[in-house]
Amino acid sequence: MAQRRYDERDVRIRPGRGSRPRTKQRPEHADAEVALVTAVDRGRYAILVDPDGPDERVAIAMKARELGRDRVVPGDRVDIVGDTSGADGSLSRIVRIQERKTVLRRTADDTDPVERIIVANADQLVIVTALADPEPRTRMIDRCVAAAYDARMDALLALTKADLADPATLVDMYAPIGVQVVVSSRGDGRVIDGLEAVRDALDGRTSVLVGHSGVGKSTLVNALVPGTGRAVGVVNDVTGRGRHTSSSAVALRVPGTREPTWVIDTPGVRSFGLAHVDPQHLLGAFADLATVADECPRGCTHGDDAPDCALDAWVQEAPDDSSRAARGARVESFRRLLASRLGTGEPEQRETARP
Structure with missing residues (x-):
């Protein structure tokens, strides 16, 4: 019996899952x-x-x-x-x-390579800080200013609970370096004194509100956008920290403004990592220090061990002890951020330091 010869007609290929060739062409969605x-x-x-x-x-x-x-x-x-x-x-x-004009990012800490996009297309970062209950944390403010600078957004410092503490120290610290500051306090009932100043600072812009839990962020949003019903948290008497109440970010249109105005309320944060920020750009977020650093010798790292750094001389040349302490706090905050980003200092995973 002659042996049968096989050819390609005898081969049967059973189509398996995913064997259908994929195309790189995608619908244009011209009617979107x-x-x-x-x-x-x-x-x-x-x-x-x-x-x-x-x-x-x-x-x-x-x-x-x-x-x-x-x-x-x-x-x-x-x-x-x-x-x-x-x-x-x-x-x-x-x-x-669509193409984003701005992107506000943060990381869990200064060593985390995973960037978390918070919001897109905002042109102003509002750093909501309570003057008391909980106490203000200037290092957190500095981190947010650095993030805004990196994202090419303006920074607005909104100080709340001025009925509990004097805002003068923080106003004097940030207003001279180009950070706009507005102050509000809890008035009678649900009325917030200073709300119109806040509204004017937001008018015509898309602003994202960032701050620790319990600083009055949601209270401010509820006053700006009546009927919103954002949950309001309380501050723990033992830890001095607020309890997370808002679980997701939400964009809201602000009524009663001259131009279309939006605020984006975000959940309270206890850390604001800057792993995505180039260390060489950090100094630009400290406008007062950037001017002083122009006098530093070429190649100055501006770190604690930098020889002949003009920042140290600037602190020592302060006219009085109060000014010297304020300048020293600014330089220390910048250097802690710089060291944390360069991996030469302890990463600030949770922002708990007091001013």
């Missing part, structure tokens, strides 16, 4: 609508379709698979397709993230 992301909750995104337009409406969206691991955050302008009516049960898809 523009929306503003206002909140994120477990894979669902609250969006405002046609923001500030005649057909503005609230809708819910999910992220399209084609976006991969790209993170969508409050403040993002996105392109959406699908059911954008905003009717109950409707669901649209986010297919593109």
